[in-house]
Amino acid sequence: MTLLYIVLATFAGGLLSVLVAASLTVAVLARLVKSLVSLSAGILLGTSLLNVLPEAFESRTAQPQTLFAMLLGGLLFFWLLEKVELYRHVHHHEGDGHHHHHHFDAEQAGRGGLTVLVGDSIHNFCDGAIIAAAFLADARLGLATAVAIVAHEIPQEVGDYIVLLNAGFSRAKALLFNALSGMSAVAGGVVGYFLIGSFDGVLPYLLVLASSSFIYISVADLLPQLQQRLAWRETLAQVLWLGVGLGVAFGVSRLLHGAH
Secondary structure (H helix, E strand, O other): OHHHHHHHHHHHHHHHHHHHHHHOOHHHHHHHHHHHHHHHHHHHHHHHHHHHHHHHHOOOOOOHHHHHHHHHHHHHHHHHHHHOOOOOOOOOOOOOOOOOOOOHHHHHHOOOHHHHHHHHHHHHHHHHHHHHHHHHHOHHHHHHHHHHHHHHHHHHHHHHHHHHHHOOOOHHHHHHHHHHHHHHHHHHHHHHHHHHOOOHHHHHHHHHHHHHHHHHHHHHHHHHHHOOOOOHHHHHHHHHHHHHHHHHHHHHHHHHHHHO
């Protein structure tokens, strides 16, 4: 059953992002992404600091100093991956207020399109392995982790979709590329299940590595996008969506501790 849960959870992110992208116009997606970025930042931060890290530090097989070193190493690792454009996150589009030069997205999805797709596939594969590690540690923790990843996956994949459309891709072709990239999470989940399941002792370290991924995405990618001069209504909306995300993570944390 654990493997089934992992496959369903990893499949959900890719499927939901494609369905959202296919059902809405680019203008609506652009507005939706702004809210989802705030929501996913709250969920990722809350999940990592309230759920995943506490679970890892409750383990009796790993020393706290070693886990903190793993957290530091993970943050630096994901920073290096993004430096070589293999762990990038796309949440923008032409005219989104980021002040990119004209045809920026066409260049990103044209000349660098392969790198974007390869990077997203690697990112999704890692997400799948993270979900597998969480489910192997605790089914409820796996659910919390899957919710956090799906919350981030939707704006990420929608952002990729918008970039590809701005570069001249047809809707069908852009959706196909997004779907193929999203399915790499399923592969990561299945591989993670069989590899991690044989080494229970590494679970705390993998959970810390997962947390470092969530924290890095939130602090280095999502929160900076919210640091813009906006009208008070838009700022309030950002804070509210961030609070909703933290609330979701806190609610799941209460359920987890109640189960223990």
